[in-house]
Amino acid sequence: MSxxxxxxxxxxxxxxxxxxxxxxxxTFLANDIAIWALFAMSLNLLVGYSGLxxxxxxxxxxxxxxxxxxxMKKLGVPFLLAFPAAGLAAALAAxxxxxxxxxxxxxxxxxxxxxxxxxxxxICFKWNEVTGGEQGMPEIPYPDxxxxxxxxxLVPLLGGWRTAExxxxxxxxxxxxxxxxxxxxxxxxxxxMLTTIRExxxxxxxxxxxxxxxxxxxxxxAGTFAGLAGGxxxxxxxxxxxxxxxxxxxxxxxxxxxxxxxxxxxxxxxGAAALLWLNQQIVAYTQYWxxxxxxxxxxxxFAFPGGIAGALGALVHGVTARLRRA
Amino acid sequence: xxxxxxVFAQAVSGLTTAMFLFLIASxxxxxxxxxxxxxxxxxxxxxLGAYGAYQFVQxxxxxxxxxxxxxxxxxxxxxxxxxxxxxxxxxxxxxxEELYQLLFTYALVLVLSDAAKIVWGTQQKGITRPPELTGSxxxxxxxxxxxxxxxxxxxxxxxxxxxxxxxxTRMGRLIRAAALDRETLxxxxxxxxxxxxxxxxxxxxxxxxxxxxxxxxxxxVPGMDTExxxxxxxxxxxxxxxxxxxxxLGALIxxxxxxxxxxxxxxxxxxxxxxxxxxxxxxxxWGLLGRPLK
Amino acid sequence: xLEVRGLAKSxxxxxxxxxxxxxxxxxSIGAVIGPNGAGKTxxxxxxxxxxRPDAGExxxxxRNVTGIAPHDLCRLGMGRSFQRxxxxxxxxxxxxxxxxxxxxxxxxxxxxxxxGPLYRDETDELLAAVGLRDRAGEVAGLLSxxxxxxxxxxxxxxxxxxxxxxxxxxxxxSAGETRDSIALIERLARSRNLTLLFTEHDMDxxxxxxxxxxxxxxxxxxxxxxxxxxxxxxxxxxxxxGERE
Numbered sequence: 001m002s003x004x005x006x007x008x009x010x011x012x013x014x015x016x017x018x019x020x021x022x023x024x025x026x027t028f029l030a031n032d033i034a035i036w037a038l039f040a041m042s043l044n045l046l047v048g049y050s051g052l053x054x055x056x057x058x059x060x061x062x063x064x065x066x067x068x069x070x071x072m073k074k075l076g077v078p079f080l081l082a083f084p085a086a087g088l089a090a091a092l093a094a095x096x097x098x099x100x101x102x103x104x105x106x107x108x109x110x111x112x113x114x115x116x117x118x119x120x121x122x123i124c125f126k127w128n129e130v131t132g133g134e135q136g137m138p139e140i141p142y143p144d145x146x147x148x149x150x151x152x153x154l155v156p157l158l159g160g161w162r163t164a165e166x167x168x169x170x171x172x173x174x175x176x177x178x179x180x181x182x183x184x185x186x187x188x189x190x191x192x193m194l195t196t197i198r199e200x201x202x203x204x205x206x207x208x209x210x211x212x213x214x215x216x217x218x219x220x221x222a223g224t225f226a227g228l229a230g231g232x233x234x235x236x237x238x239x240x241x242x243x244x245x246x247x248x249x250x251x252x253x254x255x256x257x258x259x260x261x262x263x264x265x266x267x268x269x270x271g272a273a274a275l276l277w278l279n280q281q282i283v284a285y286t287q288y289w290x291x292x293x294x295x296x297x298x299x300x301x302f303a304f305p306g307g308i309a310g311a312l313g314a315l316v317h318g319v320t321a322r323l324r325r326a
Numbered sequence: 327x328x329x330x331x332x333v334f335a336q337a338v339s340g341l342t343t344a345m346f347l348f349l350i351a352s353x354x355x356x357x358x359x360x361x362x363x364x365x366x367x368x369x370x371x372x373x374l375g376a377y378g379a380y381q382f383v384q385x386x387x388x389x390x391x392x393x394x395x396x397x398x399x400x401x402x403x404x405x406x407x408x409x410x411x412x413x414x415x416x417x418x419x420x421x422x423e424e425l426y427q428l429l430f431t432y433a434l435v436l437v438l439s440d441a442a443k444i445v446w447g448t449q450q451k452g453i454t455r456p457p458e459l460t461g462s463x464x465x466x467x468x469x470x471x472x473x474x475x476x477x478x479x480x481x482x483x484x485x486x487x488x489x490x491x492x493x494x495t496r497m498g499r500l501i502r503a504a505a506l507d508r509e510t511l512x513x514x515x516x517x518x519x520x521x522x523x524x525x526x527x528x529x530x531x532x533x534x535x536x537x538x539x540x541x542x543x544x545x546x547v548p549g550m551d552t553e554x555x556x557x558x559x560x561x562x563x564x565x566x567x568x569x570x571x572x573x574x575l576g577a578l579i580x581x582x583x584x585x586x587x588x589x590x591x592x593x594x595x596x597x598x599x600x601x602x603x604x605x606x607x608x609x610x611x612w613g614l615l616g617r618p619l620k
Numbered sequence: 621x622l623e624v625r626g627l628a629k630s631x632x633x634x635x636x637x638x639x640x641x642x643x644x645x646x647x648s649i650g651a652v653i654g655p656n657g658a659g660k661t662x663x664x665x666x667x668x669x670x671x672r673p674d675a676g677e678x679x680x681x682x683r684n685v686t687g688i689a690p691h692d693l694c695r696l697g698m699g700r701s702f703q704r705x706x707x708x709x710x711x712x713x714x715x716x717x718x719x720x721x722x723x724x725x726x727x728x729x730x731x732x733x734x735x736g737p738l739y740r741d742e743t744d745e746l747l748a749a750v751g752l753r754d755r756a757g758e759v760a761g762l763l764s765x766x767x768x769x770x771x772x773x774x775x776x777x778x779x780x781x782x783x784x785x786x787x788x789x790x791x792x793x794s795a796g797e798t799r800d801s802i803a804l805i806e807r808l809a810r811s812r813n814l815t816l817l818f819t820e821h822d823m824d825x826x827x828x829x830x831x832x833x834x835x836x837x838x839x840x841x842x843x844x845x846x847x848x849x850x851x852x853x854x855x856x857x858x859x860x861x862g863e864r865e
Contacts, residue, residue: 053425100608106424107364108611111563115604118556122597189722189730189738196719199708205690206668206700207779208723217729251432258429288444294436301426301433302418 008179008266015172019165029280031168033273034175035232040256040268041182042225047254048262049186050218051198052102055110055250056117059097060090060223062124062245064230066131069140069240079143083174083231090227091220093120098219102212117245124242136241140234142167171232178225179269185221186265194218255297261309270308331467336585338465342474344581345481346540350554351561351573352488353532359505359568360525363416363427367434368533369555374438375404375537376546377446383453393456397538404534405527412526417519435551443548451546477539484532485574492570501525505568560603566616575614621646621783621815627666627676636662638839639676644783644832649809649816651826654836655859660819661703663836664787668700669693681782695724699781703788703819705768707775709761713752716760716771718743720778743778749808750774766797770804777808784809786818790825798822802829827851835859 018030039061046052064086071077071085097116101109124131131137145166152159161169185191193214196204201211234240243249252275260271275293282292304311354368378400386392411434419427454460455473462471492498500521503511512518544550557580565576583602588595606613622644629637637659644650652660665671667678669690677686685693694700708716721739722728747753750770755763760771769789776784789805790798802825809816820826826833826847833850835843843853850856 047425053428100604104607104611107362107567108607110428111364111559112604112607112611114559115600115607118600119597119604122600126594126597185731187734187736188732189727189735192715192719192722192735193728195711196708196723199710200706202670203702203706203708203775205670206694206706207720207775208691208694209728210689210691214728254429258425288440290436291440291444294433294440297429297433297436298415301430302415305422305426 012172012176016169019161019168024164027165027168029276031164031171031236033276034168034171035229035236036253036256036272036276037269038175038178038232039226039229039253040260040272041179041266042222042229043253044257044262044268045182045185045194045218045222045225047257048267049191049198050194050215051201052215052218053106053110053254054101054113054219054222055247055254056097056113056115057222057226057253058245058247058249059113059117059120060094060226061230061233061249061253062117062120062242063093064090064227065234065240065244066124066137066230067227068231069137069234070130072143072235073137073140079235083228086231087224087228090230091224093227094220094223095216098216098223102215102219114247114250117247117250121242121245121247124245131242132240134242136239138239140237140239142235143170167235171236174228174232178228182225183265190214190217255293259296259300259307261307261311261313263306264309264313267307267309274308329467334466335468335470336589337582338468338470338474338478340582340585341578342477342581343584344577345478346536347557347561347580348481348574348577349484349539350533350536351558351565351577352484352570353529353536354558355562355565355568355570355573356501356532357526357529358562359570360501361420361522362424363431364567365529366428366431366555367411367438368431368529368558369551369553370435370438370442371404371408371530371533372537372540372554373442373546373548373551374407375400375534376541376544376550377442377451377537378403378534379538379541380446380451380453380546390457393453396453397535400538401531401535404537405531408530408534409523409527412523416526417522420522435555439548439551448548453541453546455542473542477543480539488570497524556599560599562613563603564606564613566613569613569615569617572613572615621681622667622817623679624663624667625677625679627663627678628674629662629666629671630674636839637666637673640836640839640841641676642834642841642844644815644817646782646815647813648831649806649829650818650832650834651830652817652819652834652836653821653823653826657838658836659839660836661787662839664700664785664819668698668785694779694781697780697782698785699776699779699783700785701769701772701776701787701789703791705765705772707760707768707771709759711760712756713747713758713760713763713771714743714756717746717774717778720775724779746774746778750777750804765792766801769793769801773805773808777812781814783815783817786816788819788821790820790822798825 015030015034019027039057043054043057046054046057067089068079068082068086071082072079077085097113101112101116104112125134127133142163145163148158148166193204193209196207196209197211197214205211230244233244256271256275257268258271259275260269261267278292278296279289282289286292300307306313350368350372353371354365357363357365357368379396382396382399383392386396416427416430419430459473459476462469463475464470492502500511500516504518504521504525511521561576561580562573563576564579565572565574580602583598584595587598591598624643625641627637627640628635640659640663652663654660662671666673669685669688669692672687677684679685680693680696680698683696685696708719711719718735718739721742722735725739727733727738744753744756747756750773752767752770752774755767760768763771773789786805790801793801805816806829808814830847832845833843833847834841835850835853835856837855837859842855842859843850
């Protein structure tokens, strides 16, 4: 009987304190992690909870980023509308692509998701008029934070931050809200049906689950949250580029999910944090980050299939068991 | 109305591309057919074959027949690498979920392509064609390099040899049987694990061979692995994953589509490749000659 | 309750089931028997919508249900267990059965409630009925073979079926386990007013509880009727016992 510490809230509170450290670098890294954590958690709805391995999840990330980018930069739409629009556009794309993908299984499913993602990439790459083509769209404007600064006059804590820091706070709030939504989904009867599909699709059919329809729903939800993450990333990155949808982004986020642990809820978020932090450390010393990443991945696959969360869980289990025996 | 010579040149070019791709994709298809593993690292084996040929040429220097020794050496080297990878690493993942196997081959791509960068740097490399095959011939008004004709002939020869092996030899029968039902094969007392290693070695050999042979014609540069693996995927999807003749047919179709497509729709060529792949997966996922999904 | 007419299915050139017809009256216990490869599992797959028949029709409660998808069929009242145990391995025993209740009672698309406390009482009751009440918290994949079969039964019953199709329910069991299992099935069928149709290899079991036996051989029905008649049928004897006429 241990006091159940709400770790998630603790981490969230700590995250809000990062800009107080005064380092642009840490705020930047934390912002990056928050966005990729959402991206990875969205993928886990498919991989960890539904048993659907998608190799093209970056497509929805890219669509979200371009939607927000185009709306805010070219059409001057405020962030309040441009952000949900990212999710909506990604959801629509996921609906269309997903309809075809869920008719296939396993390797064929994976290859079709990959093909669709590459089509999205190719469109972004070539459609110069709308997406800026190969050059992408640099200089996406930040949202307007004047209202926050005015609120800062009333509440001292809210005032005096730089624009990048305001955006970081907004990111945290939106990502936290998305995590909350994902948690509700996963804990709901719908979420339980998804796990039955993951465990045994044939059996699921025979308890009345319309497997294809549920898989499509999961696909659309996952795509929506990926799109939201993309919308945030376009602004954070100060520019939207075609490689957001390229397959190595899909591979990166898949690795994060695996690294953190796909069978635990917060696993992918932990994986995102670990990978991004590691990337920053390694890249400072050597250009051979792919080599390190590949080696880590191999070690992971052979020694720690449960990822960080799995290893931690086993560790905690072992320690508490020993304590109980003592 | 384009000139006959022009059309002919394009067609031959398409055929040559097709034969290259067939050489490479056949390895991918073979490995998938028997092991049910989609080897992302196949493109990297191809690249290592090219680098290997370059390296052998550096060591051996110019001389009669040196090119052929280099090509063979490179292909065998890649085959050896494939064998080591399969025996030491991949086989421990067979019982696990497919995701793990796929991510493993992707991890191989990361590790091996960076290793290639470490060894050979990022500058473009190249080797020259063997003296026997320099020069070109004029056919129907089009200029066809001898080397390309050689590749064409070799591709057909490999296809024929492959087909003979599959149909007439014990190894071939085992391969076809394994593609249909692995469990029964094991129950019949066949050393399935040795078969798997053998197939992986053979597939890697083909990939490396393709890379070594392409070295005189394309520049050897980092990134050529991801370029080729995408094309190989398209080919095996069109033809049918695991089907031998499917890969051949897929390569032929892809070669011609690319050759003529680039002419008429240059802006959409990269889009067309993936649209084709998606279209096949939507309409007929098992490809033209593959077996329908259960 | 269940009427099968002229069901046929071929795979490639192989005719797995060819023109099978029989009836299963309401409240009865029927068995389908036949040597290996006779087409019993294929027949079940055809009836439950797992595969589409090439010809013939299936009528359930007077309604044509041929080729209806499994997830719709189980809503109509048809439950099924599988030859190779088919459960949700990483979920607990409790969650396995609860999932069936959640879907059957129409809460599958609910995105807002928490699933944990739903249908606690019903699940506990059902687990007690099959004898798994004290294993409720265990991970299903770790149960013994017999335990998993009990769980399969519970999952099928959670769907509140009117007819239960059991594919080799005692496969892989010892004599004692078989006895207990059959007793359990019989008891449950009586208390819930179920119609049963099962396939079996164990002839003792079949002749013990079946009221009607259909014999398949190479995809065709060679005998159909009361156990005593079937036992005497010369075709059946030839197929099973190798007796010559």
